[in-house]
Every structure is written in C-alpha cells, then in structure tokens.
Amino acid sequence: MTQQLRSREANTLSVWQVVELARHPKRPYTLDYIRRLAPDFVELKGDRMAANDPALVAGVGTWHGRTTMFMGHQKGRTLAERVGRNWGMMHPEGYRKAIRLAYQAAKFGFPIVSLIDTPGAFPGATAEERGIAAAIAAAIMAWFKVPVPVLAAVIGEGGSGGALGMGVADQVLMLENAIYSVAAPESAASIVWRDNSRKVEAAEQLQITSRDLLAMGVVEEIVPEPEGGAHLDFDAMAAALDEALWRGLQPFLAMERGALLQHRYDRYRYIDSLVGAQPHFGPKVEPK
Numbered sequence: 001m002t003q004q005l006r007s008r009e010a011n012t013l014s015v016w017q018v019v020e021l022a023r024h025p026k027r028p029y030t031l032d033y034i035r036r037l038a039p040d041f042v043e044l045k046g047d048r049m050a051a052n053d054p055a056l057v058a059g060v061g062t063w064h065g066r067t068t069m070f071m072g073h074q075k076g077r078t079l080a081e082r083v084g085r086n087w088g089m090m091h092p093e094g095y096r097k098a099i100r101l102a103y104q105a106a107k108f109g110f111p112i113v114s115l116i117d118t119p120g121a122f123p124g125a126t127a128e129e130r131g132i133a134a135a136i137a138a139a140i141m142a143w144f145k146v147p148v149p150v151l152a153a154v155i156g157e158g159g160s161g162g163a164l165g166m167g168v169a170d171q172v173l174m175l176e177n178a179i180y181s182v183a184a185p186e187s188a189a190s191i192v193w194r195d196n197s198r199k200v201e202a203a204e205q206l207q208i209t210s211r212d213l214l215a216m217g218v219v220e221e222i223v224p225e226p227e228g229g230a231h232l233d234f235d236a237m238a239a240a241l242d243e244a245l246w247r248g249l250q251p252f253l254a255m256e257r258g259a260l261l262q263h264r265y266d267r268y269r270y271i272d273s274l275v276g277a278q279p280h281f282g283p284k285v286e287p288k
Contacts, residue, residue: 015179015203019185021177022156026231028238029088030057030072030115037113037239037245038063038070044101051180052132053094055118056084056166058101064246069105071098071166072115072155089122092135094210095165099142106148111249114152119184120267121162143168144264149252151245153223154178154210157232160187165200170264171248172218174210175241176225180218181208218271221248 013021023026034041038061045052058071075088098114105112121132143150152169158180174180183191185203190196207213210222223244226233252260 015209016185016200018177018209019179019203021229022179024231027156028230028234029077029117030070030074030155032234033115033238033241034061034070034072034236037061037242038068041070044104045097047093047096047100049093049096051091051093053091053097054084055088055090055092055122056097058097060105063113067108067110069101069110069112070108070115071101071112072110073118073166075117075156086122088118090118091122091127091160092130092132092167095135095139098166099139102143102146102150106146109148111149111253112146113152113245114150114169116152116154116158116163116167117156117182118159119157119168120159121165135160139165140168143217144261144268147257147261149249149255149260150264151248151252153241153245154180154219155192155241157184159184168264168268170252170260170267171220173221173223173241173248174213174219174243175230175237176210177224177229178210179208180210180213181206216274218274 025055041059041061043057043059047053055073056071057074058069060069062068073088073090074085076082076085102112121127121136150169151171151173152167153173153175154163154167155175157163158167158178160181160183163180182188183206185199185208186196186205188206189202191197192202199263207216210219213219215221221244223240225240226236228235253267255263
C-alpha cells in the first residue's frame with residue numbers, strides 16, 4: 001500500500017478509533033522495540049535515592065554501531081505484569097531514574113532515545129506524598145540541560161505531564177495511531193462537563209491524533225503503521241521506527257553542545273507560542 005493510500009485510510013478513522021488503537025492491549029511496548037533495535041540492551045535500574053520504578057525501562061544498547069541510552073514506559077502484557085509495572089504510570093522514582101541515566105549518557109556522549117507510552121503519571125496518594133508534581137517539573141527542567149541528542153517517539157498513549165516529563169527532546173515523532181494529549185479524553189470530559197460518558201466528544205476536541213499534532217508543529221514526523229495497526233506486525237513497525245529515529249538523529253549528532261541546547265529550548269518556546277492560538281475547549285460561556 002502506498003503512503004498516499006495509507007494516508008487516505010488513516011483519515012477515515014474517527015478520533016476515538018485512533019484512541020482505541022493507541023491503547024490496543026496487543027500493541028508493541030517499549031521493550032518490544034528496544035529488543036529489536038538493540039538486541040544487546042542492558043537494563044539499568046534505580047534512582048539512587050529511594051527505589052527502582054518498573055514503569056520505566058532504561059538502559060544501554062548498541063544501535064547502528066553506536067552505544068545509545070534507551071528509555072521508555074512499559075505497561076506489561078499479563079495482568080500480573082501490568083500491576084507490577086503500574087500500567088506504565090511512573091512514580092517520582094521513575095523520573096529521577098530517567099534524569100540520572102540521561103546525565104550518565106551525557107557523561108559518555110551517548111545519544112538518548114525516549115519511547116513514550118503512558119496514560120499519565122501515577123495519580124495515587126503515594127505518588128503525591130513523594131512529590132510527583134515536583135519530580136515531573138524537575139525532570140522537564142533537567143532535560144533542557146542534557147548536552148547530547150535526545151529523540152522521543154510517542155508509540156502509544158502520550159498522556160499529560162507523565163508523558164511530557166519524558167518527552168522534552170530535539171525531535172519528537174509519533175506513530176500513526178498514537179495519541180498525545182494534555183489529559184485522557186475521559187479525564188477531560190470529567191473535568192469540563194463532569195461527565196466522562198462524553199469522552200468521545202472530548203477526544204474530538206482535544207486534537208490528540210498524530211495528524212493534528214503534526215499540523216500544529218508539536219511533532220516533526222508521523223511514522224506509518226502496518227495496515228490495521230502496529231499490533232499486527234511488530235517487526236515491520238520496529239523497522240519503520242528504527243529508520244525514522246536514525247534519520248532524525250543525524251543532524252543532531254553534528255551539532256555543537258551550545259547549539260543543540262539552544263535548538264531544544266527554541267523548539268519548546270515555539271510550542272509554547274501555539275497555546276494561545278488554540279481554539280477554546282469545552283462549553284462556551286456567553287458574556288453577560
């Protein structure tokens with residue numbers, strides 16, 4: 001199928017159908033990609049302060065002949081794995097682990113690949129007690145100081161600050177049927193209308209699909225998925241992601257440190273400028 005035909009096919013999917021594909025339980029997860037991109041991957045654990053967060057997989061592997069730091073959310077396949085990995089929702093320890101390893105990568109000049117697939121950071125009381133908001137904020141700030149190339153790809157769900165804490169990068173890609181949003185549609189519907197049954201309506205207004213975000217300039221490239229979705233061909237999907245990431249990395253490998261960090265800063269200043277230009281979401285309030 002040609003890219004043009006695939007594009008037309010993608011446009012026939014409703015936003016909610018894309019949401020369902022992004023959340024498909026058989027969709028490839030971070031480890032499915034890493035094991036194909038870097039078969040010699042070695043996982044590194046712990047934040048060196050409190051604990052290891054299994055919702056985040058991170059470590060080093062050889063990718064195209066270059067040692068690379070990989071990290072990403074891991075949801076788990078079985079119910080036991082999902083409980084153990086907290087459905088890919090990170091605690092504060094996960095963000096501290098990510099930044100610890102990002103600085104480790106910088107020490108040795110390793111590029112970083114971050115794979116995003118989370119409904120959001122863990123919203124429970126234990127995470128709040130340990131400062132999840134502060135941990136995400138510190139991670140976002142720290143990513144702007146990591147002086148090596150950082151590429152991110154939204155491979156499934158990119159939810160709220162839980163995703164953004166792993167998504168500050170020189171270039172961000174999205175898989176064709178991934179979503180990237182300030183909040184899950186159910187959460188947005190509950191907040192705006194106090195009715196999560198309006199999740200489909202919320203999804204349509206949030207502009208969360210890859211084509212929406214590419215058009216706005218929030219992501220740089222859409223990685224096509226196999227016909228029917230990434231879950232139908234792990235190898236083909238990994239090969240497409242591999243090619244897009246490696247091609248995207250090349251310009252940044254040649255950049256001097258100061259220029260690299262300035263580019264990253266400018267990228268997010270541009271995205272910040274888009275916020276005020278977005279249409280109003282939710283119920284309209286008429287002036288009195």
